[in-house]
Amino acid sequence: MTKMENNENAKVLFLTTEEVMRILRVSKRTLQNYRTESKLQFYKMSSKTIRYKESDVRIFLQNSSCSSYLKDIAKKYIPDL
Numbered sequence: 001m002t003k004m005e006n007n008e009n010a011k012v013l014f015l016t017t018e019e020v021m022r023i024l025r026v027s028k029r030t031l032q033n034y035r036t037e038s039k040l041q042f043y044k045m046s047s048k049t050i051r052y053k054e055s056d057v058r059i060f061l062q063n064s065s066c067s068s069y070l071k072d073i074a075k076k077y078i079p080d081l
Contacts, residue, residue: 014043014051023057023078034060054078 015023020040021031034040041056058078 013054015054015057017050017052020052020057024061 017028017031021028024031026034031040035042035050040052040060043051043053045051061078
């Protein structure tokens, strides 16, 4: 996890690809499909570094049709989900 501050001094938590894969319980390829299909917003920090805002992952989970079991597991990684 990486914390960054934006212009309003609010801390933004960024997650790595591996962290999001673990939270969503999906493969790297599935996560790539989510990016390609614009289902999950992402941020390119450099040519090889992709990060995801914790808040975007939270919204994705809340709007998804995945099971409540998966959402319960995600609460371990994202508090207040």
